[in-house]
Amino acid sequence: MSESVVVEKEVDSPGPNIFRTGVRHLPRWAPWAVGAASALASLGIFRGSAGTSNIVGMTSVALLIYVAAMMILSRNYEGRRNSTDRLATTLIGGSFLLAVVPLLSLLYTVLVSGFDVMSLSFLNHTTEGMTLEGAIPGAGHAIVGTLEVTFSTALIAIPLGIFTAIYLVEYNGGWLAKVITFLVDIMTGIPSIVAGLFAAAMLPVLLGNPGYRSGFMGAVALVVLMTPLVVRNTEEMLRLVSNELREAAYALGVTKSRTIVKVVLRTALPGIVSGCVIATARIIGESAPLLITAGSTDYYNFSLFNDRVMTLPVFVYNQYVAGNFPLAWGGALVLVLLVLILNLIAKLIAHWFAPKGQ
Amino acid sequence: MDSPEKTEGVLEQKKQAPGDTKGPRKAVRGRGDAAFAGVAKGAGIIIIVLLGAVTFFLVSQSYPAFIASNETIQSEVGFTRGMSFWQFAGAALFGTVLSALIALCVATPFAIGIALFISHYAPRRFAGALGYVIDLLAAIPSVVFGLWGMHTLEPVIRPIFAWISDVLTPVMEWWVTSVPGMGYMADHFEWWPLTPDLVHFVPPARNILMGGLVLAIMILPIITSLCREVFLQTPKLQEEAALGLGATRWEMIRMTVLPIGRSGIVSAAMLGLGRALGETMALLMVLSAGLSVNFSLMSPGQHSTIASQIALNWPEAQAGLERQFLIGLGLLLFILTFVVNFAARRVMARYSEFSGANA
Numbered sequence: 205m206s207e208s209v210v211v212e213k214e215v216d217s218p219g220p221n222i223f224r225t226g227v228r229h230l231p232r233w234a235p236w237a238v239g240a241a242s243a244l245a246s247l248g249i250f251r252g253s254a255g256t257s258n259i260v261g262m263t264s265v266a267l268l269i270y271v272a273a274m275m276i277l278s279r280n281y282e283g284r285r286n287s288t289d290r291l292a293t294t295l296i297g298g299s300f301l302l303a304v305v306p307l308l309s310l311l312y313t314v315l316v317s318g319f320d321v322m323s324l325s326f327l328n329h330t331t332e333g334m335t336l337e338g339a340i341p342g343a344g345h346a347i348v349g350t351l352e353v354t355f356s357t358a359l360i361a362i363p364l365g366i367f368t369a370i371y372l373v374e375y376n377g378g379w380l381a382k383v384i385t386f387l388v389d390i391m392t393g394i395p396s397i398v399a400g401l402f403a404a405a406m407l408p409v410l411l412g413n414p415g416y417r418s419g420f421m422g423a424v425a426l427v428v429l430m431t432p433l434v435v436r437n438t439e440e441m442l443r444l445v446s447n448e449l450r451e452a453a454y455a456l457g458v459t460k461s462r463t464i465v466k467v468v469l470r471t472a473l474p475g476i477v478s479g480c481v482i483a484t485a486r487i488i489g490e491s492a493p494l495l496i497t498a499g500s501t502d503y504y505n506f507s508l509f510n511d512r513v514m515t516l517p518v519f520v521y522n523q524y525v526a527g528n529f530p531l532a533w534g535g536a537l538v539l540v541l542l543v544l545i546l547n548l549i550a551k552l553i554a555h556w557f558a559p560k561g562q
Numbered sequence: 563m564d565s566p567e568k569t570e571g572v573l574e575q576k577k578q579a580p581g582d583t584k585g586p587r588k589a590v591r592g593r594g595d596a597a598f599a600g601v602a603k604g605a606g607i608i609i610i611v612l613l614g615a616v617t618f619f620l621v622s623q624s625y626p627a628f629i630a631s632n633e634t635i636q637s638e639v640g641f642t643r644g645m646s647f648w649q650f651a652g653a654a655l656f657g658t659v660l661s662a663l664i665a666l667c668v669a670t671p672f673a674i675g676i677a678l679f680i681s682h683y684a685p686r687r688f689a690g691a692l693g694y695v696i697d698l699l700a701a702i703p704s705v706v707f708g709l710w711g712m713h714t715l716e717p718v719i720r721p722i723f724a725w726i727s728d729v730l731t732p733v734m735e736w737w738v739t740s741v742p743g744m745g746y747m748a749d750h751f752e753w754w755p756l757t758p759d760l761v762h763f764v765p766p767a768r769n770i771l772m773g774g775l776v777l778a779i780m781i782l783p784i785i786t787s788l789c790r791e792v793f794l795q796t797p798k799l800q801e802e803a804a805l806g807l808g809a810t811r812w813e814m815i816r817m818t819v820l821p822i823g824r825s826g827i828v829s830a831a832m833l834g835l836g837r838a839l840g841e842t843m844a845l846l847m848v849l850s851a852g853l854s855v856n857f858s859l860m861s862p863g864q865h866s867t868i869a870s871q872i873a874l875n876w877p878e879a880q881a882g883l884e885r886q887f888l889i890g891l892g893l894l895l896f897i898l899t900f901v902v903n904f905a906a907r908r909v910m911a912r913y914s915e916f917s918g919a920n921a
Contacts, residue, residue: 232835261721289813292811300676306710313710313714315916367605390613393836393900397842397873397895401620404885450581463584496873529713543703
């Protein structure tokens with residue numbers, strides 16, 4: 205549209221000009237130029253001083269200058285509405301970048317600090333007698349413990365969760381299904397420490413041994429936390445399976461259970477498996493419930509039902525409290541790697557085994 | 563179509579001898595079928611039993627702490643340092659709610675911004691990947707967050723706190739001396755928030771504001787992903803109508819996306835609050851614990867949370883009243899998070915009838 209048309213419109217309508225077509229805009233390079241200028245200005249203000257916190261201060265001052273300068277420029281050149289739009293874009297984009305900063309900083313710190321202590325001896329030694337001369341401390345017992353507890357949790361929670369979801373989606377459960385849905389909602393919100401307290405309160409009473417602590421106790425606590433994750437995800441995946449598939453199977457005379465196993469579950473399998481892997485990754489990093497159930501030791505414990513078991517999150521916490529930061533970082537690195545690898549596996553499963561075709 | 567078949571089946575069944583399972587209906591409903599249905603139903607019932615057990619054992623293992631006299635608590639529970647159950651629980655509850663609210667106030671605006679960025683600003687091709695990056699934040703174990711918070715964030719945040727303290731302390735001192743009544747309130751009530759202590763920074767930065775910040779980073783992903791889902795549900799027609807009428811992108815968001823997503827944002831924030839209330843490790847590692855009810859946001863050793871008190875005291879607690887005391891605290895936390903989560907779902911359910919339905 206040409207300039208004259210817009211002018212005509214403005215003459216026509218007494219109200220504000222809502223036709224933006226002819227409005228002039230700042231050139232594309234303007235934000236970059238203003239950004240560079242404000243960075244330079246901020247550098248000038250902070251010249252001569254160095255340090256991490258000054259980088260933070262410098263960045264914030266640069267941002268403030270940038271926002272203010274863009275506001276003034278844009279308001280005078282493009283009008284109020286466009287300058288507000290630019291401000292909103294800056295803030296929204298900025299909030300995303302600001303959220304990525306902690307993630308990158310965390311991953312970087314864990315990688316760098318953990319890498320220093322990472323070695324084979326770290327992975328297969330324990331903290332037993334680590335204060336003695338010549339002892340090589342490691343997190344082997346914690347890795348074994350984490351695998352034990354997580355594996356047994358998954359062994360209970362995954363079947364329980366999947367069958368519950370099947371009941372909720374595939375069977376017309378009536379009031380019972382409503383109650384279960386409500387309870388799963390509650391379970392999703394249970395604080396992890398309360399799940400730990402539950403296991404720590406229940407098992408000693410049932411076994412009649414007030415001092416009882418074991419990896420199994422930790423697994424009971426984690427089951428409470430993991431089951432709702434599995435139920436929610438599986439439910440979602442089952443609901444994605446189109447009803448035509450079920451009806452087609454019924455029409456062929458296939459029984460309901462065979463339909464569920466061979467048709468519905470088969471179709472939803474990649475989503476269900478990847479959800480279970482993600483739930484496992486979520487559970488593997490739980491520290492609080494394990495702190496009060498599985499406890500901590502300095503040696504390997506391969507027994508799930510007897511005696512305390514060390515787990516990686518508790519290992520990290522204990523080493524942090526004791527001030528052995530290198531060991532804490534080493535444990536954190538192993539933990540983060542486990543979580544990231546599990547997430548990656550989940551992504552790949554969902555990607556590779558997804559049902560083909562539309 | 564269904565009814566003739568049914569009657570036929572019923573008729574045939576009547577003809578057959580009882581126990582003969584070879585009728586046409588039975589053939590489609592094999593014995594394995596009933597077993598499978600039973601297993602599925604059994605799993606559902608296990609969920610009910612499990613939650614029943616959680617409630618039962620939390621209540622039955624904690625009620626002695628609720629009914630014990632103050633003297634018994636003081637003599638048998640070492641870590642209360644002379645406080646009664648409700649004094650202890652109240653102070654811990656105060657710290658829990660305060661830190662969660664700080665986290666919520668910091669995280670919600672950011673979460674809305676990030677969600678908008680992913681849903682309406684980022685190029686469609688990258689949107690999924692960017693969402694995944696934010697979800698990765700949720701995957702990081704909380705103990706690693708605590709470690710990072712003390713190692714990396716604390717040195718960065720310390721001078722910032724010092725600066726805030728330097729700037730705002732004179733303002734608060736002026737406020738207390740100049741505004742009538744404020745000085746009296748500040749001198750006579752420990753809980754009164756508007757005192758110079760509110761902004762007075764005492765290093766190290768192991769205070770509740772710092773804990774709230776770490777907590778905010780941890781609840782950011784859950785609020786973001788819920789908000790993103792809500793924002794994506796905005797009717798495309800309304801968005802296009804707004805743009806077609808000449809609205810800028812921000813005006814379009816303000817006029818369509820935010821009003822429609824309002825209940826979703828509230829509900830997401832409340833679910834985030836529920837998560838923040840129950841979070842243990844970050845505050846356990848960042849806060850230097852104390853049990854005061856005050857608003858010294860930037861002083862160490864003032865506050866603590868229920869979850870971190872449990873984690874802190876459980877390993878040394880004796881079986882008996884000490885453990886029952888801590889389980890009682892856990893029961894309070896359970897009730898609190900339940901109420902918050904329940905309210906969040908109610909908000910979502912109440913408004914979802916309106917949102918977008920009549921668009």
